[in-house]
Amino acid sequence: MKNLIKNKKIMITFISCLVVIVLVFIGVTAMKMVAKNSSIGTEAAKKFALIDAGVKEKNVDHMHVDFEYKDSTYVYDVKFDTDKKEYYYFVKASNGIILEKKILKKKHHSKKKDKKHSKKSKGKKSKDKEKTSEKSSKKNKINETTKKLKSKHKNKDEDDVDDVIGMDEAKSIAISASGASPSDVVFTMAVLSGDTYDLQFYDSDTEYNYSVDAFTGSVVSGSSNNIEGSN
Numbered sequence: 001m002k003n004l005i006k007n008k009k010i011m012i013t014f015i016s017c018l019v020v021i022v023l024v025f026i027g028v029t030a031m032k033m034v035a036k037n038s039s040i041g042t043e044a045a046k047k048f049a050l051i052d053a054g055v056k057e058k059n060v061d062h063m064h065v066d067f068e069y070k071d072s073t074y075v076y077d078v079k080f081d082t083d084k085k086e087y088y089y090f091v092k093a094s095n096g097i098i099l100e101k102k103i104l105k106k107k108h109h110s111k112k113k114d115k116k117h118s119k120k121s122k123g124k125k126s127k128d129k130e131k132t133s134e135k136s137s138k139k140n141k142i143n144e145t146t147k148k149l150k151s152k153h154k155n156k157d158e159d160d161v162d163d164v165i166g167m168d169e170a171k172s173i174a175i176s177a178s179g180a181s182p183s184d185v186v187f188t189m190a191v192l193s194g195d196t197y198d199l200q201f202y203d204s205d206t207e208y209n210y211s212v213d214a215f216t217g218s219v220v221s222g223s224s225n226n227i228e229g230s231n
Contacts, residue, residue, distance in 0.1 A: 035074045036067050039093035045076035048096040049089040051192050053103070054166040055082060067093065075099060081106070096190070164214040170197035174210035177219045196220050202227065 063080035074093040189200035211220040
């Protein structure tokens with residue numbers, strides 16, 4: 001009789017623990033779903049990482065994105081690589097701010113890719129001489145723009161200059177044009193819209209709205225609004 005009572009108590013304790021574990025798991029899963037549904041989304045996280053890296057999606061070989069909980073906040077873990085570099089980003093899920101990033105240079109290039117590239121180039125030379133001349137003229141124009149950007153941003157690696165300036169550079173240009181102190185500025189919006197970066201930020205008493213040309217870095221438009229005066 002005593003053994004039966006003891007076994008019942010053990011069984012009840014086990015079932016109670018199991019129920020608690022299941023409830024905790026359901027709660028954590030539900031919280032993650034709510035956070036993910038209210039986040040910027042996978043595609044936006046990719047875009048923020050690519051813009052910050054100065055890399056176009058067409059030049060990316062592989063990309064993987066995970067939704068994770070890191071350092072008391074939900075983030076998108078974005079990983080991608082190009083022919084020469086590997087990129088690792090943690091993007092804040094609620095607003096797209098880059099929390100952490102790591103960029104590594106690849107030690108070796110793929111020999112298979114080099115062979116495929118050489119075969120394709122030989123085939124194109126024999127078939128499309130006219131198209132090659134047209135592409136060459138377009139390429140020269142692109143190279144001229146790229147050279148200007150490289151001379152303007154000598155501190156950047158060669159792979160980071162890909163037709164457009166980076167998001168950090170665009171932010172710096174907007175802050176400088178506004179006359180605000182960089183240490184006091186908080187950005188509420190930073191997106192690449194067509195050929196311009198649309199930026200919104202504020203300091204202690206003023207809100208700023210700026211558009212910066214993604215190719216030349218020139219300020220397309222800018223305005224400010226006194227926050228205290230509007231209240």
